[in-house]
Amino acid sequence: MTRTTRGTLFTVAIALSAIAAGALLSAVFIRSERERNKLLAQYEAERIASGLSLLIAQATRGEEVSTELTAPIIRAATYDARGRVEGIRIGQVPLRLDPRMLARGEDRFEYHPDTESLTLYRRRWVPGGAFARGRRSIDNEFTLVEVDASAYFRTERRLVAAQIGSPILIAAIVAAGAGLVRTNARYRRRLDAQRQLVQLGAAARTMAHEIRNPLSAIRLKTGLLRRTAPAAATPEIDVIDVEVRRLTLLADRVSDFIRDPAGHPETVLLKPFLNSLAERFPSLQIADPNPADRLAVRFDRERLRSVLENLVQNAIESGGDAPVTVAAHTASNGSRRKGWMTM
Secondary structure, three states: OOHHHHHHHHHHHHHHHHHHHHHHHHHHHHHHHHHHHHHHHHHHHHHHHHOHHHHHHHHHOOOOOOHHHHOOEEEEEEEOOOOEEEEEEEOOOOOEOOHHHOOOOOEEEEEEOOOOEEEEEEEOOOOOOHHHHHHOOOOOOEEEEEEEOHHHHHHHHHHHHHHHHHHHHHHHHHHHHHHHHHHHHHHHHHHHHHHHHHHHHHHHHHHHHHHHHHHHHHHHHHHHHHHHOOHHHHHHHHHHHHHHHHHHHHHHHHHHHHHOOOOOEEEEEHHHHHHHHHHHOOOEEEOOOOOOOOOEEEEEHHHHHHHHHHHHHHHHHHHOOOOEEEEEEEEEEOOEEEEEEEO
């Protein structure tokens, strides 16, 4: 497994872990908020139910009823121990309740999404004995209160939407973060590659400079040998001169490439260019470039010549007596044309 693959798998594992952790935390938080929202709605209904006895007392005495308590009430009523409605009631309420529906001291809440209301059924616990009989005149057995709970349902819808959308949002954020990490990693790799190329260029420039000094010394000594050596040594001296010139040309080309990598690109027609290459190498055969008569490349002419001459020279030297043939080809790919050469 390559280092890049391991890094990708590690990034994916971290991203999935972050998504799972974020989704879990958001689910726990939203669930607690929903419970809190429900408790607030129930508390409000219980507060209104607790104040219902005050409303009854105010209405019985003919006093003005507190609008603070009646504002959210849709309907309300009190019932005796047999479940029969008492005289004071608000809105349309059932005339009887089943006494078995609640145990003593029990509350029951019913939520109505269609009307966005909350109904509280409460059964009061009244101690027995004389104290209880003394309280029977003001204490009811059952209480029914339905209040407006639109605020609760609005908050509940928002929380449900957040519960559904938070994993998607977290996944999108994590995916965006992972994308940024991958992009930064790709940029770092490019910077490292460019830094290595700069270092390689500096090393090549230094090497080309250092090569010229001994080549100059060899050229001087070869000139002295040519004047002092016997005539039989002339062919060997010529070989030295040829190799020195080749190395000097190579050093100059390396320096030129480092200084200007693109060179001077121009449109070069391959057919006349290959014909001129054949003049340089008489044993070279140029395949009939029938479909490639107008095939052209955009390249620095001198560098293209240098590349092809080196390739042809290597092919001739390593091929023995086998002929070396250069062929140019074209191919269409939709609206684009591609060209290549074989040797």
